[in-house]
Amino acid sequence: MLSHTPSLNLGILAHVDAGKTSLTERLLHAAGVIDAPGSVDEGSTQTDSLALERRRGITIKSAVVSFPIGPPGDRVTVNLIDTPGHPDFIAEVERALGVLDGAVLVVSAVEGVQAQTRILLRTLRRLGIPTLIFVNKIDRGGARFDATLRQITQRLTPAAPAMGTVHGIGTRQARALPHGPGDDGFRRRLAEVLAEQDDELLGAYVEGASVPYRRLIRGLSEQTRACLVHPVFFGSAVTGAGVSPLMDGIRTLLPRVREGGGRGPLSGTVFKVERGGAGEKIAYVRMFSGALRVRERVPVGRVPGGPDGSAYASGRLVGERGADREPGHGPYESKVTAVEVFHEGAVERRSEVRAGEIAKVWGLGEVRIGDWVGEARKDSPDAHFAPPTLETVVVPGTETDRGALHLALAQLAEQDPLIGLRQDDVRGEVYLSLYGEVQKEVIQTTLAEEFGLDVAFRETTTICVERPVGVGHGYEKDLPPFLGTVGLRVEPAPPGSGVAFGLEVELGSMPYAFFKAVEETVHETLGQGLRGWRVLDCKVTMTHSGYWPRQSHAHATFDKSMSSTARDFRQLTPLVLMDALRGAGTRVEEPVHHVRLDLPADALSPVLSLLGRLRAVPGTPEIRGAVCSVEAEIPAASLHRLGQLLPGLTRGEGVVESSFAGYRPVTGEPPARPRTDHNPLHRKEYLLVVTRLR
Incomplete structure (x- = not known):
């Protein structure tokens, strides 16, 4: 061993x-x-x-x-x-x-x-x-x-x-x-810093007592590990x-993780996914407890909460009394086929990986970044980095195979879950969400060098969101050609709560698969609101349900034309949901960043003028002698322009620091985004398309 x-x-x-x-x-x-x-x-x-x-x-x-x-x-x-x-x-x-x-x-x-x-x-x-x-x-x-x-x-x-x-x-x-230890100035400065968080040291420092050097170093280690x-x-x-x-x-x-001999429940997290030479998935797993062994079958699943914070991502279907249940897409099992552990500048093949170690793991075929292996960590840190706020259309070259392009983009999105893909089947276009222009160049080069695909991109645009502003209702019963009844209510939810789906009907009033079809379709449909943007922070409640029981002819042959199927509910739900959303109304909001600008004091006036032109909302400037700082909220669409113009107004001395700050209502005419579905907002056209597809 x-x-x-x-x-x-x-x-x-x-x-x-x-x-x-x-x-x-x-x-x-x-x-x-x-x-x-x-x-x-x-x-x-x-x-x-x-x-x-x-x-x-x-x-x-x-x-x-x-x-x-x-x-x-x-x-x-x-x-x-x-x-x-x-x-x-x-x-x-x-x-x-x-x-x-x-x-x-x-x-x-x-x-x-x-x-x-x-x-x-x-x-x-x-x-x-x-x-x-x-x-x-x-x-x-x-x-x-x-x-x-x-x-x-x-x-x-x-x-x-x-x-x-x-x-x-x-x-x-x-x-x-x-x-x-012989540097008295260092010992004195170190004691001053540590005394801020250590009452014992503070007392000794105030009294002028000498603190042993070993005691100072121990305190330094303790406070460093406590992030103080x-x-x-x-x-x-x-x-x-x-x-x-x-x-x-x-x-x-810095803190060490001591090997526990594989004790404790299996728990690890996947922080990177790459493809091997044969196209197989390789997961980079950090182990927190237990041991991951070759040839063992291990549970793999999603950590509760998706990139939009939706309740759906946590895998719960909430009933009328607040009870919840698993909707059937929980963790799956995979068999570990190989493990390589990082060791002294190389990787070595092992039969297991233990707590504290990082390994490359083969066999987790459906794995995605962010998945947990074994048990999910209850104390997992919450990261607050910005979602992608930019979007572009991928334009394939004349010799580029569209099918191969879509597969390659899907693999890139698989390696980076914050890269979003939207397929527009109507126009045959693929939309890509990202963080900036350098990332666009990286994707273009990767497609060319790793996949042999030539692509270009259209102009980058900002990704907005929609939020409901009121309460709306939708209801349809046995609308041809659908055999089923769906009633939905849409209402606003607190900011950051995502999209929640609940029931005001008895769970036993129709087969569970039909409820599941409605729930999944609700989340899929809310990817495009009244103006084409993803809908955030709303509660959707199913208020009515009904179905046609399984019908058979005298010779006992099932007749689906006389019986409800999940497809009826998947195709009817978008119409009902859009009726409810139209009744509630939505507000389009654009992403904004919080910025802090440090600049020479004499450049404050032109910089404030620039912020005004860029639709930023500045706070009160803080002037300290010849330098000053000002904080502001600025639309994401203007952030790149601010970075371009700031050096010229500040003799190259201006520095801008930004962080994603959420969304704020768009002023003026709200922008719209082209839809990529069959558009349930246009009932007649939607029914014609759906009927033709049945």
Whole structure:
């Protein structure tokens, strides 16, 4: 049996181009896993495996690599996850955060604290992920020690003690020197930071008593693991300066997961899915408890709650008395056919994977990102990254096979569940939802290089949503050609509650399959409201039901023309639901972002004027000497334009930080989106099409 050392699943996060992939290479080299660090510029890094990643020098897909740190008696196996830094790939970051035990946030000593850096640390703190800060590029011209540390304490967190100092900063000979027990200034500053959260230390500090260095380090470790303090290390991923102290900090200050011998219930989560050479699915699974063994059949299922927060995604059908039941699409079983565990820079075939480890798993044929294996975690962290707010139409080239294109896009969406596909069968078009223009380029290049498909895209548009504003009713009984009765009521629900389906009729009043058909069709139909946008936050209640029982001729042959089928309810429900939605009315809302702009004070007036032109709603500016900051809510459609124009108004000194803030009502004429269904809003045409299809 293999001996299992304590493990740590570590994330490397940063604003784009801060040097996190270079730091990954340096850590692997320092751990003895690779002979020499790879170069982002030369495209020779271990974790950037995609051709486009190597060409552009950015990380697009999360990558996992393992290495040991520490002496034999105190060794920790680090599973390092190198995540993207570009905002267009924030979905990749989101999935990585759910499996981390700790993180290293990389800051550039030249550029300082950047917009994405702030967003990432706020998210790490909210999710309770212990984080160290590594200030990179101390060997570059323009690197700053005091100014960068001041930015960290002012813009990120005041509880950020520097764990060392730098000699020769800004030169190739820059060295990072760690503080030690003999550094009285460091001990004093560390005691000040820790005393904010430690009453015992506070008392000793106030009384002027000397606190033992070992006590300070123990307190630092405890508060770091509790996400109260974020120690700061300085160094260079290129020269290796300061990497050794950082590795000591990773080993001693971040939490470890100790191997439990496979005890406890099986519980893991899938954070990445890729395809093997034969097209088979390979799931990346982080194990939280128990053991996942080859040749065993394991339950796999969806975590409650979908991307729209709908109650339907949790798999519950709510009856009139509030009771719930499973609608028949719960977890399924799959047989694990192979397991590979990340170990010391490589992957090794194993017979099992245990708690704390990350493995590549074969055999989970229907698996999707976000699925749980075994039992779902009850304490799973809640990620609050923005949904995609942009959409484009994929235009196939003249030689591109449309069937192959749709299959390829489905595989890409399978690997990234926040990429949405809408198939317009009427026009023969495919709509793709995404985060930004860089992501569009990545998808285009991936389709060309991996699938041999030539595509272009139409102009990117903003994805709006609809919300009901009143109560509406719809009812149809035995409307030809349908054999069935459906009555529905639509009403608003609290923001963020998603779409809930309930019953005011007896569950036994007709076969359960017919209720299931109505429920599923309700959720599918609400993907397009009165103006074509997805409908959020509403409650749909079935108020009437009826069906024709199974009819047979005298010779006992079933006659479906005299009997209700699930198809009757699937085709009738859209008409009834749209009647109810029309009665309730909907309000179109556009996505908005909360932005914070830091800029020179003398540029405030033109920037406020720009915000007005971009339909932003600014708050009260905060002026601090020669600099100021202003917060605002801005439509997602205007965010890209703000980023383009801000540098010219601020002499290149303006910085914008944004985060998704929800939706707000559209002013003026609400936009509409072309429908991709048979349009139940046009009753006559809908009936003609449905009748022809029966």
